[in-house]
Amino acid sequence: MTITAVLPALNKISLTHLNGSPIRDILSQAEENRLNIKYLKNQLYGYNIGVVVPTYNEEQLIEKTINGIPEYVKKIYLIDDCSTDSTPDIIKRMTDPRIISVRHEKNRGVGAAIVTGYKLALEDDMDIVAVMAGDNQMDPGQLPNMLDPIVEGKADFTKGNRISRGYWKGMSKWRLLGNFLLTWLNKIASGYWNISDPQNGYVAISVSSLRKFNLDSLYERFAFENDMMIKANMLGIRMMNVTIPARYGEEKSKIKYGTFIIDTSWFLLESFLRRIWTKYIKEHNPVGHLYLLSFILILTGIPLVFLLSLVPFVFGTVLFLLACSLEKWQNKERG
DSSP states (O other), X not given: OOGGGGGGGOTXXXXXXXXXXXXXXXXXXXXXXXXXXXXHHHHHHOSOEEEEEEESSOTTTHHHHHHTSOTTOOXXXXXXXXXXXXXXXXXXXXXXXXXXXXXXXXXXXXXXHHHHHHHHHHHTTOSEEEEOOTTSOSOGGGHHHHHHHHHTTSOSXXXXXXXXXXXXXXXXXXXXXXXXXXXXXXXXXXXXXXXXXXXXXXXXXXXXXXXXXXXXXXXXXTTHHHHHHHHHHHTTOOEEEEEOOOOOSSOOOOOOHHHHHHHHHHXXXXXXXXXXXXXXXXXXXXXXXXXXXXXXXXHHHHHHHTTTOOHHHHHHHHHHHHHHHHHHHHHHHHO
């Protein structure tokens, strides 16, 4: 539905100074003028929006999370990943008619919980599906920003980015360092050179893109976000970062960062090699051949370093960086 189709409801809003995101600007003006935001959002978006809420042992925050989800969201898929605290009892007491709740009989991981929600959204023919974890870290006020690029046709898949300068306030130095490290590893592994903060689970995706995935093949635990990005790249899905502020409060992270970074780094290496083979080498793209030659030289050069022969290792590293640059340029050319 076009903006002009809802002009009767927008008589208090100026349409003459809209910026790059007209939907966001109109909603902002609507809030300032105390208009019926629920009506306007439904009219402007004209989309069936679902939100998947994976949760595990969130008795302190799950109700607050659900209560914060905007009214224009049509369905809430609340997936309890076999919580052992009072979370299941709290869910049973919830009366929001939009909630569709499922409980896993055993703990399978956050990725498995999200996939369960995605499958339900596909069955219900949602148009866009977002993910907002049950720990209330994801500000519902940012949801329009996550939806805008998809609604406006600029992206198929959006991911929040908390590590832009000025937005990471409240994030510990250790967590920030880990996020920067994983960001660069994930850029290489996924091929999405424009995407930062890959571990951020605040995402939205069009259902037409979601249907392209083999959801049962996705990693079930904390590397789920990385796996989905890598496979999205292989499927040619357009992805965009949305800058959002970090939000931390009462929640406690369930990630053990030392083990997580080591395990995820190995997972990213395996996934990178699989992506390069499938997307480039099998298709005889020069990017794949550059990556392959660089790996051969680097692996050959590592033992030679101890013999004071640096040439193969250095040359391999240069070729690897060249392959990264060429891939980045190809992605930019494709848009």
